[in-house]
Amino acid sequence: MTKSILLVGVGGQGTILISKILTVGLTRMGYQVKMSEIHGMSQRGGSVSTQIKYGDDVYAPNIGLAEADMVISFEKSEALRALPYLKKGGTLITDEREIYPMPVLSGEQSYPHDAIETLKQRVDNVIVIRAAETAEKLGSIKAQNIVLLGALVKAMGLDGVDWKALVSAMVPPKAVEMNLAAYDAGYNME
Amino acid sequence: MHMEMLSGNEAVARGVYEAGCHVAAAYPGTPSTEILENIGEKYKDSIYCQWACNEKTAVEIAGGASIGGARAFAAMKHVGMNVAADPIFTLAYSGVNGGFVFVSADDPGCHSSQNEQDNRLYAPHAKIAMLEPSDSAECRDYAKAAFDISEQFDTLVMLRMTTRVCHSKSLVALEERKNVPVKKYVRDPKKNAMLPAHSRVRHIYREEMLKKLEEYSNDCPFNRVEDNGSRIGIITSGIAYQHAKEVFGNTADYLKLGLTYPLPHKLIADFAKKYATLYVIEENDPYLEDAVHALGFINAIGKARIPICGELNARIIRDALLPGTAQEGYEPVADIPARPPTLCAGCPHRGFFYALTKYLNKSIVPIGDIGCYTLGINAPLNALDATICMGAGISSIIGLAKALEMQGDTRKPLGCVGDSTFFHSGMTSLMDVVAADANVIACVLDNSITAMTGHQDNPGTAKNLMGEPSPMLDIERLARATGINPDHVRVVDPLDIEAVHAAIDAALNVKGPFVIITKRPCALIKEVQKANANKHCVIDAQKCRGCKQCMKIACPAIAFEGGKARIFDPASCTGCGLCAHMCRFGAIERRGE
Numbered sequence: 001m002t003k004s005i006l007l008v009g010v011g012g013q014g015t016i017l018i019s020k021i022l023t024v025g026l027t028r029m030g031y032q033v034k035m036s037e038i039h040g041m042s043q044r045g046g047s048v049s050t051q052i053k054y055g056d057d058v059y060a061p062n063i064g065l066a067e068a069d070m071v072i073s074f075e076k077s078e079a080l081r082a083l084p085y086l087k088k089g090g091t092l093i094t095d096e097r098e099i100y101p102m103p104v105l106s107g108e109q110s111y112p113h114d115a116i117e118t119l120k121q122r123v124d125n126v127i128v129i130r131a132a133e134t135a136e137k138l139g140s141i142k143a144q145n146i147v148l149l150g151a152l153v154k155a156m157g158l159d160g161v162d163w164k165a166l167v168s169a170m171v172p173p174k175a176v177e178m179n180l181a182a183y184d185a186g187y188n189m190e
Numbered sequence: 191m192h193m194e195m196l197s198g199n200e201a202v203a204r205g206v207y208e209a210g211c212h213v214a215a216a217y218p219g220t221p222s223t224e225i226l227e228n229i230g231e232k233y234k235d236s237i238y239c240q241w242a243c244n245e246k247t248a249v250e251i252a253g254g255a256s257i258g259g260a261r262a263f264a265a266m267k268h269v270g271m272n273v274a275a276d277p278i279f280t281l282a283y284s285g286v287n288g289g290f291v292f293v294s295a296d297d298p299g300c301h302s303s304q305n306e307q308d309n310r311l312y313a314p315h316a317k318i319a320m321l322e323p324s325d326s327a328e329c330r331d332y333a334k335a336a337f338d339i340s341e342q343f344d345t346l347v348m349l350r351m352t353t354r355v356c357h358s359k360s361l362v363a364l365e366e367r368k369n370v371p372v373k374k375y376v377r378d379p380k381k382n383a384m385l386p387a388h389s390r391v392r393h394i395y396r397e398e399m400l401k402k403l404e405e406y407s408n409d410c411p412f413n414r415v416e417d418n419g420s421r422i423g424i425i426t427s428g429i430a431y432q433h434a435k436e437v438f439g440n441t442a443d444y445l446k447l448g449l450t451y452p453l454p455h456k457l458i459a460d461f462a463k464k465y466a467t468l469y470v471i472e473e474n475d476p477y478l479e480d481a482v483h484a485l486g487f488i489n490a491i492g493k494a495r496i497p498i499c500g501e502l503n504a505r506i507i508r509d510a511l512l513p514g515t516a517q518e519g520y521e522p523v524a525d526i527p528a529r530p531p532t533l534c535a536g537c538p539h540r541g542f543f544y545a546l547t548k549y550l551n552k553s554i555v556p557i558g559d560i561g562c563y564t565l566g567i568n569a570p571l572n573a574l575d576a577t578i579c580m581g582a583g584i585s586s587i588i589g590l591a592k593a594l595e596m597q598g599d600t601r602k603p604l605g606c607v608g609d610s611t612f613f614h615s616g617m618t619s620l621m622d623v624v625a626a627d628a629n630v631i632a633c634v635l636d637n638s639i640t641a642m643t644g645h646q647d648n649p650g651t652a653k654n655l656m657g658e659p660s661p662m663l664d665i666e667r668l669a670r671a672t673g674i675n676p677d678h679v680r681v682v683d684p685l686d687i688e689a690v691h692a693a694i695d696a697a698l699n700v701k702g703p704f705v706i707i708t709k710r711p712c713a714l715i716k717e718v719q720k721a722n723a724n725k726h727c728v729i730d731a732q733k734c735r736g737c738k739q740c741m742k743i744a745c746p747a748i749a750f751e752g753g754k755a756r757i758f759d760p761a762s763c764t765g766c767g768l769c770a771h772m773c774r775f776g777a778i779e780r781r782g783e
Contacts, residue, residue: 010529023195023359033195034325036358038301044565044642045746046531059435061325061358064505066519080523088518100749100758101529106570106741107750109527122520141761 002055009074014145019050036061076115091125097132143182150186198355201326203228205333210370213255214239215248218643219267220302221356222295230655244614245270256290259373265293283392285344289337299501308474313451318346320451322428404452412448423465436504462487535747536713536764543573545690559583561608581615583607588628604631610640610648624672638711684708724782725765733777740769
């Protein structure tokens with residue numbers, strides 16, 4: 001059985017590092033893993049996505065509509081955008097963080113501040129976490145991704161590998177402590 | 191055996207290394223860039239590698255290495271192969287001395303490209319062998335085998351990848367580097383100098399070699415049948431194989447093709463004849479399907495149901511071939527604001543494009559090119575009218591000037607290219623401008639890096655791919671070397687709006703070519719980021735009158751909320767001060783100088 005996780009956010013939010021940690025951890029758990037990301041133009045402040053699939057036999061690396069078991073969003077409105085990729089019954093984790101896109105910054109379009117309510121009306125399993133805010137309190141918004149990693153490990157039931165050891169090995173040495181605290185905060189949230 | 195999680199690009203670099211390759215060159219282009227980056231980072235002790243000015247020179251560098259007896263490699267994105275097609279088509283006749291393999295990385299879905307051309311069609315056109323890997327393990331295997339195929343059949347080998355193969359990671363078993371000595375260079379003009387008399391002979395030879403290659407293709411382990419005892423047959427290659435497996439699993443039989451030019455016609459016919467239900471699953475053009483139909487299997491279903499346009503995924507194939515079997519999902523939410531890519535906070539191009547807005551629809555027609563600055567076309571700047579391809583930002587304005595003149599339109603075309611694009615092909619365009627005495631403004635937006643593809647060095651950065659210092663080519667001196675009137679070349683800071691205006695005014699006041707070079711490094715270059723670390727702007731809410739003047743520069747660090755502007759993202763603000771320049775009420779101040 002293959003599981004699919006779609007990570008979405010805004011260029012520059014650190015989706016790549018957590019997918020790296022995830023692929024290493026999932027491989028250690030004995031799964032076949034494929035990870036797919038898009039580089040290039042979209043990184044300039046556009047919507048970005050990383051896709052991870054794991055299981056016994058994984059073929060296609062990318063995720064189509066209604067194929068994701070989990071969507072994890074680093075930004076509220078991106079969770080809305082990614083919704084059609086979630087399968088019915090899947091889990092959606094989103095940060096409450098708002099990052100305004102250019103049409104909102106310039107006042108041409110309005111930001112969907114009610115995104116969480118919209119999501120909760122439609123999806124049974126919505127987990128809302130204040131990852132960016134928590135990370136900022138712990139020392140740097142850069143640890144937002146690791147807060148989300150903690151929440152994801154819990155929600156997908158991926159215990160069985162020492163995720164904290166992986167985090168320690170893959171973040172800058174002077175940021176280890178903060179990131180471990182971030183992981184715990186994400187894991188224990190809600 | 192050491193296993194590593196590698197992207198397709200990393201795996202190709204590994205395969206090239208393991209194959210004992212000696213010389214590698216490329217021009218950066220998404221989705222191919224990381225191949226040469228990896229060779230530079232990990233294997234430069236074994237492989238001479240360099241960023242070339244463009245894809246044509248990259249292939250020529252590799253071509254010379256191959257003639258000289260070294261194993262040679264080049265990489266490019268799909269549109270780069272158009273640039274490199276000239277040497278490729280002729281080297282195809284010559285064949286190789288040292289094996290010659292190159293990557294064409296196509297971009298179905300146009301994630302970062304101006305078109306989604308299917309470069310598989312180049313292989314029969316150029317008469318060269320083609321391999322199509324479908325995951326990272328195959329990327330390594332095929333890249334490695336390609337050098338042997340190249341030498342065995344005296345042919346260039348194209349490794350055709352696509353975005354999802356390039357940028358997906360899966361496990362690869364690493365092997366040792368083969369020790370392949372450089373072959374002796376021997377003068378052989380009948381093989382290596384394609385004069386008409388030689389070419390005619392080599393063409394006949396090439397056709398004979400293709401027949402031998404086709405025989406090999408029928409037996410090649412990369413072309414294999416997966417027999418699951420099904421009544422459904424699927425012919426597929428590349429990433430489409432993975433999608434097909436995802437949808438049909440073991441409920442279909444597969445002919446999985448890895449060596450896709452020359453196609454294994456016998457193998458295809460033997461497979462196809464067994465199935466009443468026969469699918470050809472491939473991305474973009476019906477390359478395989480046309481061949482299957484030509485063999486008489488008109489029952490084969492492909493593009494009649496699977497879209498030609500856009501990137502495929504398993505869901506799209508499921509809907510096309512097994513309608514009604516997809517999982518249930520959720521309807522899209524309406525009215526989500528779009529999130530288009532934008533020029534970064536502190537981007538030097540922003541100042542230049544804002545300065546242009548004063549002249550739009552009045553005295554200039556602005557034309558762009560390929561790079562970060564293409565984003566100047568978006569609202570609210572709307573500072574570009576058209577883009578074609580690398581270098582066209584300067585050459586196209588020559589013809590545009592004539593067309594405007596012929597219809598009595600007095601506006602002057604202004605074309606812009608970046609520094610890397612100037613070295614790529616903008617330089618020859620500028621020579622055309624000067625030689626034609628064209629009445630145009632040619633601009634080079636020099637941000638001291640090849641930015642869009644992720645900061646690769648170029649001839650203007652004084653550093654090469656091997657990490658060594660290199661001579662710095664000076665764009666101003668190159669421009670002046672064309673012999674253009676010395677008063678018609680200006681170098682300005684793009685964030686100095688008055689200076690840009692003065693330069694454009696000067697250009698509009700003269701007839702004939704005028705060159706404007708804007709110089710300021712990309713805000714994301716590490717040293718620049720360090721220098722700007724403490725700089726940022728603040729907006730005094732008391733003084734802000736809500737006139738939205740500062741919103742006209744489309745800076746992602748500024749938001750307009752509740753009738754006031756504010757610095758929305760101070761962390762990304764570099765304190766460039768362009769917004770302060772815009773504010774008529776002195777509400778914006780730069781801090782941390």
